[in-house]
Amino acid sequence: xxxxxxxxxxxxxxxxxxxxxxxxxxxxxxxxxxxxxxxxxxxxxxxxxxxxxxxxxxxxxxxxxxxxxxxxxxxxxxxxxxxxxxxxxxxxxxxxxxxxxxxxxxxxxxxxxxxxxxxxxxxxxxxxxxxxxxxxxxxxxxxxxxxxxxxxxxxxxxxxxxxxxxxxxxxxxxxxxxxxxxxxxxxxxxxxxxxxxxxxxxxxxxxxxxxxxxxxxxxxxxxxxxxxxxxxxxxxxxxxxxxxxxxxxxxxxxxxxxxxxxxxxxxxxxxxxxxxxxxxxxxxxxxxxxxxxxxxxxxxxxxxxxxxxxxxxxxxxxxxxxxxxxxxxxxxxxxxxxxxxxxxxxxxxxxxxxxxxxxxxxxxxxxxxxxxxxxxxxxxxxxxxxxxxxxxxxxxxxxxxxxxxxxxxxxxxxxxxxxxxxxx
Numbered sequence: 001x002x003x004x005x006x007x008x009x010x011x012x013x014x015x016x017x018x019x020x021x022x023x024x025x026x027x028x029x030x031x032x033x034x035x036x037x038x039x040x041x042x043x044x045x046x047x048x049x050x051x052x053x054x055x056x057x058x059x060x061x062x063x064x065x066x067x068x069x070x071x072x073x074x075x076x077x078x079x080x081x082x083x084x085x086x087x088x089x090x091x092x093x094x095x096x097x098x099x100x101x102x103x104x105x106x107x108x109x110x111x112x113x114x115x116x117x118x119x120x121x122x123x124x125x126x127x128x129x130x131x132x133x134x135x136x137x138x139x140x141x142x143x144x145x146x147x148x149x150x151x152x153x154x155x156x157x158x159x160x161x162x163x164x165x166x167x168x169x170x171x172x173x174x175x176x177x178x179x180x181x182x183x184x185x186x187x188x189x190x191x192x193x194x195x196x197x198x199x200x201x202x203x204x205x206x207x208x209x210x211x212x213x214x215x216x217x218x219x220x221x222x223x224x225x226x227x228x229x230x231x232x233x234x235x236x237x238x239x240x241x242x243x244x245x246x247x248x249x250x251x252x253x254x255x256x257x258x259x260x261x262x263x264x265x266x267x268x269x270x271x272x273x274x275x276x277x278x279x280x281x282x283x284x285x286x287x288x289x290x291x292x293x294x295x296x297x298x299x300x301x302x303x304x305x306x307x308x309x310x311x312x313x314x315x316x317x318x319x320x321x322x323x324x325x326x327x328x329x330x331x332x333x334x335x336x337x338x339x340x341x342x343x344x345x346x347x348x349x350x351x352x353x354x355x356x357x358x359x360x361x362x363x364x365x366x367x368x369x370x371x372x373x374x375x376x377x378x379x380x381x382x383x384x385x386x387x388x389x390x391x392x393x394x395x396x397x398x399x400x401x402x403x404x405x406x407x408x409x410x411x412x413x414x415x416x417x418x419x420x421x422x423x424x
Contacts, residue, residue, distance in 0.1 A: 005074040005075075005076075006070055006071065006074040008076075008146065009070045009074055009076065009079050010067075010070055011146045011155070012079075012080075012139075012142055012143055012146045013063045013066050013067070013070065013079070013083060014063060014155060014159070015142050015145070015146055015155060016062075016063070016083055016087070016138070016139060016142050017056075017059045017060050017062060017063035018056070018059070018155070018158060018159075018162070019138055019142055020059040020062060020087045020090070020091070020135075020138070021055050021056040021058070021059035021060075021162070023091060023134075023138070024055045024058060024059055024090070024091060024094055025051065025052065025055045027091060027094050027095050027098065028051075028055060028094060028098060028191075028192075030098040030101075030102060031098065031101065031190045031191060032047070032051070032190070034101070034102070034105075034190065035047065035187060035190050042183075043183030043184055043187075046169065046172050046173075046176075046183075046184050046187070047187055049165045049168050049169045049172070050165075050169035050172075050173070050187065050191070050194075050196075051191070052162065052165045053162065053163075053165035053166030053167075053168070053169045054166070054169070054191050054194050056162040056165065056166060057166055058090070058094075058193065059087075059090075061090075062083065062086045062087050062090060063083075065086055066079060066082060066083055066086070069082060076143070080139050080143065083135075083139060084132060084135045084136050084139050085132070087131070087135045087138075087139075088128055088131035088132045088134075088135045089128065089131075091127075091131045091134075091135070092124060092127035092128040092130075092131045093108065093124075094192065095127050095131075096108065096120070096123070096124050096127065097192050100112065101190075101192075106300070107192045107193075108192070169196065170196050170197045171197075172184060173185065173188070173196035173197065174196070174197045177196075180309055180342070182307060182308055182309065185307055186307040186308065188303075188307070189303050189304075189307070227304050227305070227307075227308055227310060229305070229310060229313075230313050234313045234317065236317055238321065241385070242321060242323070242384075242385035243385065244385050244386050244387075244388075245318075245323075245385075245386075245387045245388070246387075246388040246390070247387075247388065247389050247390070248390045248392070249290070249293075249389070249390065249391045249392065250392045250395050251286050251331065251391065251392065251393050251395060251396050252393075252395040252396035253266075253395045255277075258270060280292075281293070282297075282298055282299040283299050285337070286331075286337045286338045286396075287299065287302065287336070287337060287338050287339050288302065290338055290340060290343075290344060291305075291343060291344070294312045294314060294315070294343070294344040295312045295343075295344075302339065302343065305342075305343050306339060306342040306343055309342055309346040309347065310343070310346065311343065311344060311345070311346040311347055311348075312343075312344060315344065315345070315346075315347075315348075318387045321385070322384060322385075323384070323385050323386055323387045324380050324381060324384050324385070324386040324387070325348060325386070325387055325389075326373065326376045326377065326380070326386055326387070326388040326389070327345060327348060327351065327352070327388075327389045328352070328355070328369045328372055328373050328376070328388075328389065328390050328391070329352075329354070329355065329369070329389075329390075329391035329393075330355050330362065330365040330366050330369050330391055330392050330393035330394065331354075331365075331391065331393040332353055332354035333345055333351065333352075333353055333354070333391075334353050334354075338391075340391075341353060345389075355368055355369055355372075356368075361394070362393050362394040362396070363394040365393065365394070366392045366393065366394045369390060369391075369392065370390075373388070373390055
C-alpha cells in the first residue's frame with residue numbers, strides 16, 4: 001500500500017511541478033515585455049526555449065524538495081499541503097520579482113530584499129494568500145487527473161521535451177557567449193536565478209580570434225531602452241603632441257600597504273609622483289574595481305555593458321586618435337574575476353586573453369608580462385603615442401610575512417595565535 005501511495009504522490013508531484021511551471025511562465029511574461037530583439041528571429045527562438053526550460057526547472061525545485069518527504073512519509077494529507085505551500089511561496093516571490101524588475105531592472109536578492117518597504121512585504125503576504133487559493137485548486141485538480149493511466153505516458157514525453165529545452169538553451173548560450181552573439185547573451189539578465197553555462201576556460205577554447213567570425217550585430221544599433229552610453233558624445237580635442245598613457249594595475253595591492261616596509265620600491269616611486277587619494281573603488285574585488293576605474297560607473301552596470309561588448313569612451317578615444325595599444329594582463333582577461341574582454345578591453349583586435357609563462361606561479365606570469373611589455377615598448381612606433389595597460393595579479397596570492405603588521409595582512413592565519421583579520 002505504501003509503495004502505491006508513493007508512486008501516486010510522485011506522479012502527482014511531477015505533474016504538479018509541470019502545471020506550476022506553466023503558471024510561473026504566465027506570471028513571468030512581464031520579463032519578455034522588456035526584452036528587445038537585437039537581431040534576426042533566431043534570438044526569439046532561443047528566448048522561447050530558454051524561457052520554457054528555465055521556468056520548468058524552477059518549478060521542479062519544488063518537486064525535488066517534496067521527494068524526501070514522499071519517500072519517508074507517503075501521506076497525501078501531508079505532502080499535498082506542503083506542495084501547495086512551497087508552490088505558493090515561489091509564485092508570490094516571482095510576482096514580486098517581476099514588479100521589482102519592471103521598476104528597477106534588477107531581480108530580488110538578499111541585498112535588494114533588505115531595502116524593501118514594509119508595505120511591499122504586506123503586498124507579498126497578500127500575493128501569498130491568493131497563491132494559496134490558486135495552488136490549492138490546482139493541486140486538487142492534478143490529484144484527480146493523475147488517476148488516469150494515460151497521464152504517465154504523456155508525462156514522460158512532456159518531461160523529455162522540457163528537459164530538451166533546458167539543455168538546448170544552455171548549449172545555445174554557451175556557443176553564443178563564445179562568439180559574442182549579443183541577441184542571445186543579452187537575454188540572461190531578464191530571467192531570475194538564470195545562470196547559463198559560462199565556464200571561462202571552456203568558452204575560451206571555443207572563441208574565434210577577436211574580429212573574426214563575429215556574430216554581434218552592427219555597432220551603434222542597440223535597441224532603444226537597452227543601453228544609453230554615452231548619454232552625449234564626449235568632446236575631447238587633445239593638443240599635440242599627444243601624451244603617452246601607462247596604466248599599471250596591481251590587483252590586491254591595498255593603499256595602506258604603500259609603506260617603505262611593505263612595498264619599498266613602490267613607495268619610493270610614489271614619493272616623486274602625484275598621488276590621487278580621493279579615488280573610491282566600485283568594489284573590494286577585481287571586477288567591480290576595474291569596471292569603476294575605466295567607466296567611472298557603479299559595478300551594477302557591468303552586465304549591461306558586457307552583454308553588448310561595450311568599451312568605455314576612454315578606450316574609444318585612444319583608438320580614435322591613433323594610439324598604439326599595448327595591453328598585457330597576468331590574469332586571464334576572460335575570467336569571471338575581471339571580465340575585461342567584454343568591457344574595458346572589448347573590440348581590441350587580436351587581444352591576448354592570457355599570459356603563458358615558463359616561470360612557475362603567479363609571480364612567474366607577472367615576470368613574463370614585464371618582459372613582454374619591454375619587448376613591445378622597444379618595437380613600437382616612436383612617432384605615435386601609446387596607451388599601455390599592465391595588469392599584475394601576483395599580489396593577490398602572496399602571504400605577507402608574519403612580522404607584517406595586522407593592517408597589512410590579506411589573509412587570516414588561524415594557526416598562529418597572533419592572527420588577525422584585516423579591515424577591508
